[in-house]
Amino acid sequence: MDPRRAPVSIFNMVNDDDDVEPPPRINVPPHVVQSLHYLSLAFRPREEPKINFRRPFSPQFISSRGNEYFCEIDEEYLTDRFNLTGLNTEVQYYQYALDLITDVFDLDADDDLREQIEKSARHLYGLVHARYIVTTRGLAKMLDKYKKGDFGKCPRVLCDQHPLLPMGQSDLPNQKTVKLYCAKCEDIYNPKSSRHASIDGAYFGTSFHNILFQVYPALVPEKSIQRYEPRIYGFKVHATAALARWQDARREEMKDRLAKLGMDPGFIESSEDENDESDDEVDDDKSEPLEEEAAPVADNASARMDTGI
Numbered sequence: 214m215d216p217r218r219a220p221v222s223i224f225n226m227v228n229d230d231d232d233v234e235p236p237p238r239i240n241v242p243p244h245v246v247q248s249l250h251y252l253s254l255a256f257r258p259r260e261e262p263k264i265n266f267r268r269p270f271s272p273q274f275i276s277s278r279g280n281e282y283f284c285e286i287d288e289e290y291l292t293d294r295f296n297l298t299g300l301n302t303e304v305q306y307y308q309y310a311l312d313l314i315t316d317v318f319d320l321d322a323d324d325d326l327r328e329q330i331e332k333s334a335r336h337l338y339g340l341v342h343a344r345y346i347v348t349t350r351g352l353a354k355m356l357d358k359y360k361k362g363d364f365g366k367c368p369r370v371l372c373d374q375h376p377l378l379p380m381g382q383s384d385l386p387n388q389k390t391v392k393l394y395c396a397k398c399e400d401i402y403n404p405k406s407s408r409h410a411s412i413d414g415a416y417f418g419t420s421f422h423n424i425l426f427q428v429y430p431a432l433v434p435e436k437s438i439q440r441y442e443p444r445i446y447g448f449k450v451h452a453t454a455a456l457a458r459w460q461d462a463r464r465e466e467m468k469d470r471l472a473k474l475g476m477d478p479g480f481i482e483s484s485e486d487e488n489d490e491s492d493d494e495v496d497d498d499k500s501e502p503l504e505e506e507a508a509p510v511a512d513n514a515s516a517r518m519d520t521g522i
């Protein structure tokens with residue numbers, strides 16, 4: 214028997230009588246499938262609501278569905294040619310696009326050309342946006358949006374709904390779509406909505422989210438040492454437990470080194486820290502909860518879940 218036919222599947226049952234060979238199975242790793250999916254989103258024409266050429270461009274662009282991550286660029290910034298240096302080679306119909314953005318567009322163009330110019334104007338606005346959000350005014354505007362949670366919350370459970378910041382993985386357009394950065398776990402995530410997932414990452418750039426925390430250091434969240442520990446019926450899974458022990462030891466080493474240099478390591482100190490080396494099996498509910506309210510309940514619940522009761 215053909216080993217490829219061994220597993221029973223609907224495909225095989227239907228074709229059993231024919232001599233048709235089933236197509237070879239290609240094993241594509243999941244991360245490749247996901248990359249292709251996001252790449253296809255990036256180049257899929259978005260159904261953008263039409264821009265009314267008689268009304269100001271910026272407010273229409275900002276209020277369009279899917280453009281919630283953008284802040285409005287000041288008129289003075291847009292009209293200062295110095296800020297747009299080099300973008301004329303990046304955008305088709307540059308001058309018309311700029312006229313449209315700065316609300317001085319006055320051309321009797323047909324629908325096709327208007328559509329092209331509108332598309333260019335959106336692209337130009339995005340590229341200027343990446344430059345604008347690292348200025349003092351732009352940072353302040355994005356900070357407001359960050360505080361309101363306009364960019365979403367971290368999906369990691371232990372980050373406790375920490376707000377995210379949009380970021381690019383490349384400063385060049387048409388490379389990567391926008392991602393979201395969580396300052397608490399220092400990791401990046403894909404946006405939930407496909408409208409957001411198709412935005413070009415270059416409209417935010419690779420540096421904005423880091424500059425924001427340089428300019429507003431008080432906003433850097435305290436690093437949490439809380440992490441998920443895989444357990445089977447209450448017992449730590451061996452490989453991850455070994456990794457956790459190694460990481461704990463490295464952290465202690467680093468804290469000692471920083472202490473010798475008189476620097477604050479920035480970790481939330483847990484009351485059980487002194488016992489860490491002697492007691493590797495510290496339970497979740499012994500470590501200090503980040504938020505006083507509701508945390509003990511959640512910890513007890515997770516302990517119950519872990520033991521499988």
Ligand SMILES: [Zn+2]
Binds near residue numbers: 368375396399
């Ligand atoms: Zn996070």
